[in-house]
Amino acid sequence: MEETKQTIKKKKGKAGGETRAGGGAEMPAGPKLKVAKAQGAAETDLRMKELLDRVVERTQAKKADAKPVIEAMLALLGETLAEGRGFNLAPLGKLSINRTAEKGPNRVVVAKLRQKLTPGTQDTEDSDGAPD
Template sequence: MSVSSVKNVTPPVALAAGQNPSPMVVATTEVENQTLALTKKELVDEAVLRSGIKKKDAKPVVEALLAVLGEAVAEGRDLNLRPFGKLRINRSETRSNGTIHICRLRQPLEASQNGEEAEEKSEAEGSLSLHSPLAEAVG
């Protein structure tokens, strides 16, 4: 929990003998990032929403992409995938239940704006565009 998410809480008031405490509903608006892991089902659903293609068409593509990324990390290759970011593998340790990869992920501050500016610049220079037709359908 970050320091900025800590909220001021009033201390409990002592009750006189025979008084019952009144119930208080406590709701948190912030959710811990660690508790919400992105599942493959959620990834497929989000890809369907953003691309507009059918789920039956998106699922094999997402599964193939995850397989390729997993193989690249297993080989110790770094990933440079905009707007996701640049993932560098620092070290790997093989354990009895699998391999642990210690990685560093650097994401641009404003991924969408930086990517669009770089893309427009490359198009202006006449180089090959990395612009996705699926991104046009969403935007």
């Protein structure tokens, strides 16, 4: 994967500070975000078949037993997102919904997923990442 730098579009607010592109709270000036660019979706996206195979391999469950459980879990996660709710599921992480939009027959959800860098490490932050 090729790593490139991408910046968030910013505009000047009334007080001269930077605000988010859609308006709202002032953002402090900070470093540019590093975003990994994928070569192609077929190479990087996890598909249902691969997910099922990896779960079966990891749990030693039968494929016929694992498939309905995985499908039900994904359906519940999708319904949760459709309701506009985030979730905090270890070890996946905490997902916060930033905004949603209905575009034609599709729903677009813009979200932030916060994950721990190394599993099992303790830090002084709560599950939402804010210091005490």
